[in-house]
Amino acid sequence: MKRELAEAARDLSAYIKALDENLAELPHPGVKVRPVSAPAAPAAERPLPVPATTMNKQPPADMDSLALRVKKCRKCQLGHARLNAVFGVGSYNAKVVFVGEGPGFQEDHKGEPFVGRSGQLLDKILETVLGLKRSDVYIANIVKCHPMKNPETPEAHGNDRPPTPEEISACRPYLDEQLRAIKPACIVTLGSVATKVLLGIDKGISLVRGHWYDYPVELFGPGHPIKVLPTYHPAALLRNSNLKRDTWEDMKMLKSFLETGKIS
Numbered sequence: 451m452k453r454e455l456a457e458a459a460r461d462l463s464a465y466i467k468a469l470d471e472n473l474a475e476l477p478h479p480g481v482k483v484r485p486v487s488a489p490a491a492p493a494a495e496r497p498l499p500v501p502a503t504t505m506n507k508q509p510p511a512d513m514d515s516l517a518l519r520v521k522k523c524r525k526c527q528l529g530h531a532r533l534n535a536v537f538g539v540g541s542y543n544a545k546v547v548f549v550g551e552g553p554g555f556q557e558d559h560k561g562e563p564f565v566g567r568s569g570q571l572l573d574k575i576l577e578t579v580l581g582l583k584r585s586d587v588y589i590a591n592i593v594k595c596h597p598m599k600n601p602e603t604p605e606a607h608g609n610d611r612p613p614t615p616e617e618i619s620a621c622r623p624y625l626d627e628q629l630r631a632i633k634p635a636c637i638v639t640l641g642s643v644a645t646k647v648l649l650g651i652d653k654g655i656s657l658v659r660g661h662w663y664d665y666p667v668e669l670f671g672p673g674h675p676i677k678v679l680p681t682y683h684p685a686a687l688l689r690n691s692n693l694k695r696d697t698w699e700d701m702k703m704l705k706s707f708l709e710t711g712k713i714s
């Protein structure tokens with residue numbers, strides 16, 4: 451037992467050191483760290499949308515054609531201001547899908563989710579705790595276009611805002627289609643907004659994380675829920691390094707589930 455505890459402590463300190471080194475290496479673009487997913491989101495304070503889809507009897511969408519539909523989508527106002535739709539990235543055979551709130555400045559410019567400092571930190575966490583690369587998992591957001599405070603200025607920094615319930619409702623079916631096509635064993639929700647939207651639990655992330663839940667939408671029929679593990683958004687770790695230990699514990703739970711198929 452003592453030996454196991456010593457090993458766990460060694461792993462944790464190696465992980466924290468790796469993240470600290472990573473943070474030191476990350477480029478500072480000359481602007482303040484952008485709160486990609488500020489927990490104090492107006493969307494979280496407003497009524498949450500009901501799950502967008504129930505059991506869909508159609509065959510799962512082809513991901514490439516779905517990506518094309520998203521690229522052309524103008525179902526909500528975000529589609530008119532975005533520079534790029536941000537569909538998702540990673541393996542279509544992934545066992546785990548990481549879901550954030552929505553694209554920010556960097557993501558809008560590159561058309562890829564979780565780039566910039568919080569994306570680099572997510573990559574580092576995947577590598578150090580799970581031994582995985584970004585291409586081994588799948589990463590997506592609840593909404594696929596950049597929610598901006600001022601849609602007239604997509605080139606401005608500090609222009610991010612959380613998505614509204616209407617925008618979430620409009621975009622949510624795309625995420626469920628992605629999940630139906632990938633058929634992952636589990637989802638990791640990153641941050642309060644993604645967690646509240648996907649699980650419908652109206653509590654802060656610090657109270658919800660560290661536990662497994664069942665995804666409330668029956669994508670694969672009754673009795674086959676996708677497991678959901680909420681954790682902090684990497685941007686929250688950039689703001690508060692005290693959250694690293696909890697995140698490490700969450701990722702160890704995920705690693706155990708991916709390796710054994712069992713919830714510990």
Ligand code: SF4
Pocket residue numbers: 520523524525526527528529530535593594595617620621
């Ligand atoms: S956020 Fe989603 S629903 Fe709205 S325009 Fe973009 S892809 Fe369409």
